[in-house]
Amino acid sequence: MTTEATLPSTSASPTARHLWTRARGITLAFVLLLAGAVTLAALRSDARHGALDPRSADPYGSRAVAELLSQHGVATRVVTTVADARAATGPDTTLLVADPDLLTKHQQRRLHAATTDSGGRTVLVAPGGWSVKTLAPGVAADPAASRESTLSPGCALPAARRAGTADTGGIRYTTTLRDADECYPSNRLATLLRLPAPSGDGDTVVLGAPDILFNDRLDEQGNASLALQLLGSRPHLVWYLPSLSDSSTTAPDDEKSLVELLPAGWLWGTVQLFVAAALAALWRARRLGPLVPEELPVAIRASETAEGRARLYRKTRARDRAATALRSTTRTRLAPLVGLPVAQAHTPETLLPALSAHLNSDGQALYPLLFGPPPGDDQALITLADRLDALEREVRRP
Template identity: 55%
Template structure:
């Protein structure tokens, strides 16, 4: 009775054990992925603000700058929509747009219209061609420069008092001779100030926002430059554009925004692509150094010739290479027949020499020379059945000559 119970349980427990062995690897990987996700979520749960946010104390936040501005009596108002930014931009205010390239053409035009006839300042951080066309027509961008400490090299009072500061990023080309060009890179400014038209707002273009970060503010003249640019007026509108802005999803705005795919790619993409191309070439050369001349190696096992022949035959069959298969069969037959009928190996594949010798030594060869020529040097068969018939005929021809040579009378060496 115990044996019967064991026989009944064993078949069901064995598949369960095999199933667990096969699935425990993926299950452990899934568990590790879930645990990693939970840990990352717990670590990031305290991050409420993003880059350049005046409420963020992270390395890339701007809380330190906001506190310094507050100490000087400048109030900072954070807005996240273009409507709020336009409504808050009254007289004697500074409007800071941290990411102008996220705004649509309609949003940019609305901001420009709302701030055109009021005194104050507009500060744009790394604006692209679309934002420049809306706020500063005629100003264009050039290739980007590295972020490094640069000298002011201009007459702008704020820059001269600040001294060296961390600037770089986008460079600008302005046809207006009255613009202040500061912190040059290759003769082009990374800080460009355009004067206020008709007692309106002056516009400041910054190629890079790095000197506004918390961890960069204490370096060189970064804090002084930031305070003078953003604290020129008593009220600062800190606009943080986002994709969640209802105006950015407006169908009319989407129709007016004619950005192409290349407009969304940073200006330095060509250099990055060139670096990737060089990396690919160097990787190919590095891997090619491992290739060398072929080295013969003894195989651990011996492959029978019959298996190799069968493998070749199957490859020919899959590729429908009847021409190649028939050529191999005929060449092999001619090579084996030549020494049997007294034809030198060099002439084994010459019809004028081989065919008469075969005709003289074979009793089963076709009577007509044309038939023998078609058998040994003819065209490729048109179908598999004809290929099999050709192989049979070649075997019969070879067997007849071999058997004739085997039974031919030979002279005794003593006679």
């Protein structure tokens, strides 16, 4: 006879069913989160389809303003490359750049060089700090956006005074040019700038928000009037929509760093979060020192501890561990009763002969009870506990 055999399976080896039971909540939450993200992305993509495109009738398209300009004799042409935009510049042309921040530095420099002395008008729609310094030298974008959407002109520019209030609230700008028209201020910073060309012919208009060009906002406030005056001063309007297909004008030095790709304010927000986390860690940190014993606030009975452990065994179906604990404890109590040291309580070759001599019975019959395999179900575990109790009572009997 040998010591207790290795158990074929234990509760420490969870089955696929147990793993699924534990992970199904997290998995369901992840699936719902993923589905929500995909749905939101699809809705946003659909809502912004054709944004600022003069051929699009979507709410964020600009077909309405193109139709109004056509009725006033202004022809609109859409281009998607810097080369076409450069070729179209001239004294009788207004060049609108729909999303200047999509242009690389190399593209921005080429476009600015073509529009500086063209004698026409260039309209930049909501350029950020990435592009406005190159396309409109002397102008800087303020990191904080305007909190108001509808603003009053607040300047002497005839187009702004005739249009009145308009939805220009968005990016705010500062300029060092003295002859610039600063209009529609928000907290003393302009959301629309008109910059005369150095040569005296032509100008550049920096518009802080694209709202006055959207189909669903054109009939609000003085948006239509302002849009027609800014875009209809020349007989030809070239609408430049930057595209990914325009890769021939990129240069190796146009790659943006990670800091430049982050939106304005995100860098300082991230730094503030790290500082807050560090302060919270210092606040919650505990001083290192020796352990101090403390008395328990309540006395817990041994029976409650045993019942709690039994419930844990039952919850995890750990019948093997429960049976091992019952047998080991019984053997430890039986060994002194038959004259053996506790160290030999778990050796069948020593314990079983001593028990047989004490009970005048066959030791082979006691082996499955004290060193047998784990029970197969809860009822077998209960039966095992009863038999172990009966054996201990028999040994203790005088």
